[in-house]
Structures are given as structure tokens and as C-alpha cells.
Amino acid sequence: NGIATNHIVNVWAVGRDKECWDDPFSFNPERFLGSNIDYKGQHFELIPFGAGRNMCAGLPLGHRMLHLVLGSLIHQFDWELENPIKPNSIDMSERMGVTVGKLEALKAVPTKSVASKQDLSQNI
Numbered sequence: 001n002g003i004a005t006n007h008i009v010n011v012w013a014v015g016r017d018k019e020c021w022d023d024p025f026s027f028n029p030e031r032f033l034g035s036n037i038d039y040k041g042q043h044f045e046l047i048p049f050g051a052g053r054n055m056c057a058g059l060p061l062g063h064r065m066l067h068l069v070l071g072s073l074i075h076q077f078d079w080e081l082e083n084p085i086k087p088n089s090i091d092m093s094e095r096m097g098v099t100v101g102k103l104e105a106l107k108a109v110p111t112k113s114v115a116s117k118q119d120l121s122q123n124i
């Protein structure tokens with residue numbers, strides 16, 4: 001009838017629903033080992049790219065780039081937290097908005113890794 005409506009799905013809440021997830025507030029990527037749940041819009045408990053006909057058009061690119069960029073950063077650099085922050089003292093408070101981010105930015109300090117220097121010397 002020509003009337004357009006906008007809907008905003010609360011993906012944050014879906015991802016923390018204890019009906020869908022065991023221990024939903026824990027960061028536990030291992031929960032996906034041996035699970036058939038994927039992120040491609042067919043399993044509605046996990047929809048980082050949305051679902052249906054308006055889902056993210058960049059999913060294949062995003063999927064490839066994430067692995068490439070993250071893998072390169074981990075391979076090329078050793079990463080440390082800024083003093084005096086320790087892994088278990090990271091402030092994980094969230095900043096609410098249309099998207100959710102960390103309230104305090106995570107500062108990670110890179111130094112060139114031994115592995116990447118070895119790669120370089122092999123190329124000479």
C-alpha cells in the first residue's frame with residue numbers, strides 16, 4: 001500500500017538471551033565448536049549481518065577481510081596491554097547507542113614480532 005516502516009532489531013538482546021545461549025554474558029568462542037550455528041542469516045540467534053533480503057551485502061568481503069587483517073596483525077606484531085592494565089582488569093563497560101562499543105577504548109601496544117623479522121631476513 002506504499003507505506004514504508006522501519007524496524008530496528010535488538011541484536012544485543014538476542015545475543016544475550018539465556019533461552020538461546022548458555023552463560024550468555026561470557027565471552028566463550030569455544031561455544032561454537034561442534035555447533036552448526038553460523039552467522040549467515042539462517043540462525044536467528046546470531047545475526048551480526050542481519051537476515052533476509054536487506055541483510056549485509058558486504059558479508060563475503062567482511063568475512064574474508066576480517067581473517068586476513070586479524071591474521072596479519074597477529075603474525076606481524078606482538079601485542080601488549082598498556083601498563084598497568086592486565087587481561088583480567090580490562091574495563092569491559094559498554095557505551096550504549098544504535099551500536100554498542102567499549103566505554104573505555106582498549107589500548108594495545110604493538111611491537112614488531114620475531115616471526116615477522118625472520119620472514120624479512122629470509123626474503124633478503
Ligand code: HEM
Nearest residue numbers: 047048049050051053054055056057058059061062063066
Ligand atoms: C564485519 C563487517 C560487517 C558487519 C558486521 C555488517 C553488518 C551489517 C548489518 C547488520 C546490516 C543491516 C542488515 C539488515 O538491515 O538486516 C548491513 C547492511 C549492509 N552492509 Fe554491512 N556489515 C559489515 C561489512 C560490510 C561491508 C565490508 C560492506 C561493503 C563493502 C557492507 C555493505 C552493506 C550494505 C550495502 C548494506 C545494506 C544492504 C541492504 O539494505 O540491502 N557491509 N551490514
